Amino acid sequence: MTMLTSSPTSATVNLQQLMDASNRNDHRLAQALSAMIAASAQALATQTSTNQAASAQLNTVANVPFQRFRLDSRQVAPNDVFVLLKSHTPNCQKSRDYLYQAAKNAAFILSEIDPIALFATANVPPHANIALSTDDSQSVAQQQLDSLPCPVLYVPNIRDFLGDLIQSHLQHQQPVTLPAVVAVTGTNGKTTISQLVAQLTQLTGMSSAVMGTAGNGRLGALVQASHTTGDALAVQQFLYQMGSENAELLALEASSHGLDQQRLQGMPVSVAIYTNLSRDHLDYHADMAEYAAAKARLFDKAHFPDLTHAIINIDDEHAQVMLDTAHASELTVWTYSLDASKTATFIAAKIKPSLQGVEISLHTDFGDGKINNLDIVSPLLGRFNVANLLAAMAAAVAIGAKSNVGIERIATAVAQLQGAVGRMQRVPSNDGCFIVDYAHTPDALSQVLASLKTHCKGQLWAVFGCGGDRDAGKRPLMAQAGLAGADQVILTADNPRTEDPQMILQDMQAGMSAEQYQRTHIEPARQKAIEYAVNQAAADDIVVIAGKGHETYQEINNVRYDFDDSVILQHALEHAGRV
Numbered sequence: 001m002t003m004l005t006s007s008p009t010s011a012t013v014n015l016q017q018l019m020d021a022s023n024r025n026d027h028r029l030a031q032a033l034s035a036m037i038a039a040s041a042q043a044l045a046t047q048t049s050t051n052q053a054a055s056a057q058l059n060t061v062a063n064v065p066f067q068r069f070r071l072d073s074r075q076v077a078p079n080d081v082f083v084l085l086k087s088h089t090p091n092c093q094k095s096r097d098y099l100y101q102a103a104k105n106a107a108f109i110l111s112e113i114d115p116i117a118l119f120a121t122a123n124v125p126p127h128a129n130i131a132l133s134t135d136d137s138q139s140v141a142q143q144q145l146d147s148l149p150c151p152v153l154y155v156p157n158i159r160d161f162l163g164d165l166i167q168s169h170l171q172h173q174q175p176v177t178l179p180a181v182v183a184v185t186g187t188n189g190k191t192t193i194s195q196l197v198a199q200l201t202q203l204t205g206m207s208s209a210v211m212g213t214a215g216n217g218r219l220g221a222l223v224q225a226s227h228t229t230g231d232a233l234a235v236q237q238f239l240y241q242m243g244s245e246n247a248e249l250l251a252l253e254a255s256s257h258g259l260d261q262q263r264l265q266g267m268p269v270s271v272a273i274y275t276n277l278s279r280d281h282l283d284y285h286a287d288m289a290e291y292a293a294a295k296a297r298l299f300d301k302a303h304f305p306d307l308t309h310a311i312i313n314i315d316d317e318h319a320q321v322m323l324d325t326a327h328a329s330e331l332t333v334w335t336y337s338l339d340a341s342k343t344a345t346f347i348a349a350k351i352k353p354s355l356q357g358v359e360i361s362l363h364t365d366f367g368d369g370k371i372n373n374l375d376i377v378s379p380l381l382g383r384f385n386v387a388n389l390l391a392a393m394a395a396a397v398a399i400g401a402k403s404n405v406g407i408e409r410i411a412t413a414v415a416q417l418q419g420a421v422g423r424m425q426r427v428p429s430n431d432g433c434f435i436v437d438y439a440h441t442p443d444a445l446s447q448v449l450a451s452l453k454t455h456c457k458g459q460l461w462a463v464f465g466c467g468g469d470r471d472a473g474k475r476p477l478m479a480q481a482g483l484a485g486a487d488q489v490i491l492t493a494d495n496p497r498t499e500d501p502q503m504i505l506q507d508m509q510a511g512m513s514a515e516q517y518q519r520t521h522i523e524p525a526r527q528k529a530i531e532y533a534v535n536q537a538a539a540d541d542i543v544v545i546a547g548k549g550h551e552t553y554q555e556i557n558n559v560r561y562d563f564d565d566s567v568i569l570q571h572a573l574e575h576a577g578r579v
């Protein structure tokens with residue numbers, strides 16, 4: 001991720017000053033800081049004997065000068081504030097280690113975890129007969145806490161305002177106008193739509209940037225990041241950096257993990273887009289309802305107070321949750337659909353796809369006083385990309401309204417839009433058709449294959465695997481999606497991460513029939529699998545290499561080896577004399 005390595009100036013500040021400045025400029029943060037003080041006071045009052053002692057501790061921390069916020073104990077330098085966040089799987093030993101490491105340098109620590117409870121667990125021996133009493137263990141914990149080289153303030157609700165706090169600190173050092181933010185959520189389509197929104201707004205005169213799976217920054221100069229949605233510090237620093245580089249619009253991807261963990265708190269999201277929800281990440285979310293609820297946070301003004309517009313795909317079966325949340329937040333709700341028989345704000349009334357792209361008859365009625373019927377052409381492949389285009393156009397209309405950029409201008413610009421790298425990306429060949437795509441969910445793979453099947457005169461081939469250390473339940477579903485949509489399937493490795501690739505392949509094969517085995521080739525080495533497809537496919541066939549898209553590595557046992565599907569495919573085509 002592009003990150004500022006240091007704050008704009010090295011001047012120190014304290015929480016009281018931030019609060020005073022916020023009272024003048026930004027009531028939201030002032031409210032948040034008051035809430036922090038109230039929550040901490042309440043928490044402290046249960047630990048210290050008097051409210052007076054609690055407010056004394058708060059005052060001390062509020063007046064300690066500091067330089068930067070840090071969320072990672074390994075990066076804490078002298079005069080930094082360390083914010084200790086809970087780990088997704090609670091682990092007291094791990095959190096204590098982070099606390100000790102940070103305390104060596106930190107000016108003070110804001111802790112989401114009750115520090116007394118954290119130390120008390122260390123003081124309770126595993127054998128009950130020699131256990132300290134609860135009181136003893138609490139008082140030992142208090143002593144341990146007091147002996148740390150810096151104060152620790154328990155702020156259980158810190159995630160509710162952490163992004164605001166970090167941004168106010170950056171702004172206090174040097175004020176910057178922040179870009180407007182369009183955020184996209186959903187299982188599939190986030191990268192594509194965010195990049196389309198950035199291109200569209202740029203073509204209509206804005207300075208735009210993106211943040212997501214394919215990287216962060218200006219299109220054409222993206223810097224790869226560790227996460228689709230970075231942590232609160234990374235995303236706020238990036239927002240600030242884009243503001244200081246005069247970006248007027250940031251189109252970002254809101255992953256369900258990011259929303260659930262409030263990594264985007266404080267992002268000035270004004271337009272929120274929902275694409276779809278299908279099986280993925282059930283290693284993290286308990287079920288689809290919980291997964292949907294995480295996505296719905298993006299449409300809730302309580303979480304994103306700058307929201308004005310919600311843009312929702314009503315062809316999706318989980319759309320109602322988003323619609324309800326958006327309506328409850330009194331947003332302007334625009335819907336989109338590929339079904340001409342439905343009532344939606346943006347409808348693709350006719351779709352004429354080909355292997356060169358698509359022609360769309362767009363029908364819109366978004367309250368500009370007229371009903372628009374517009375003919376649109378796009379080089380993007382795949383029926384689902386028509387939905388992505390509708391979402392992007394709707395967002396561009398919402399953003400463009402302030403500067404009077406109308407739907408006609410936006411619709412004309414669509415012809416110039418490029419798809420995201422590694423999504424339905426055609427790799428040139430003399431014959432056949434070879435495509436690299438990022439489908440890594442059963443639904444995405446089904447949609448990609450269904451779209452290509454309509455253009456395929458010969459056989460349709462699918463080469464794919466499943467990632468390790470990710471939702472294992474989707475593995476047989478991916479294999480079945482491939483087998484249902486393609487004539488020939490080649491199962492291979494994706495990013496095994498710390499898992500055994502053979503075991504992942506076995507998981508994928510669960511429930512496969514004899515007929516399915518007959519048209520399946522299993523080749524764990526991904527390069528060989530791609531070469532096999534290139535050598536076997538006939539001139540009328542279409543081959544899709546799915547799952548890794550833009551990725552330039554294959555991750556095996558924590559090591560990332562150079563691996564780029566499009567490069568490997570190109571070499572295989574050259575070697576086979578097909579280019």
Ligand SMILES: CC(=O)N[C@H]1[C@@H](OP(=O)(O)OP(=O)(O)OC[C@H]2O[C@@H](n3ccc(=O)[nH]c3=O)[C@H](O)[C@@H]2O)O[C@H](CO)[C@@H](O)[C@@H]1O[C@H](C)C(=O)N[C@@H](C)C(=O)N[C@H](CCC(=O)O)C(=O)O
Nearest residue numbers: 071072073074085086087088098227228229231255257258
């Ligand atoms: C399940 C999940 O989301 N885990 C994330 C979570 O890890 P965790 O809760 O186990 O926490 P942890 O690593 O103990 O860190 C807890 C806190 O301690 C800090 N820390 C950590 C280590 C240390 O030595 N010192 C220290 O202070 C961390 O900075 C953090 O603030 O917090 C970590 C720090 O921010 C993340 O790196 C980690 O992402 C893991 C690596 C991950 O794989 N996440 C994936 C699933 C993810 O988030 N994916 C989505 C995209 C999904 C999609 O396709 O849609 C994404 O947005 O990228």
Ligand SMILES: Nc1ncnc2c1ncn2[C@@H]1O[C@H](COP(=O)(O)OP(=O)(O)OP(=O)(O)O)[C@@H](O)[C@H]1O
Nearest residue numbers: 187188189190191192213384423437438439444447
């Ligand atoms: N609207 C859509 N509906 C279904 N599938 C889609 C849609 N858009 C894209 N896809 C499929 O999903 C793949 C990933 O697309 P994209 O990168 O845009 O999604 P994403 O939500 O950003 O994914 P991730 O966050 O997991 O990286 C594409 O390569 C394509 O196969």
Ligand SMILES: N[C@H](CCC[C@H](N)C(=O)O)C(=O)O
Nearest residue numbers: 440466467470494495547548
């Ligand atoms: N953002 C997704 C990407 C998956 C891509 C696929 N190639 C894999 O490694 O599973 C994830 O981290 O689950």
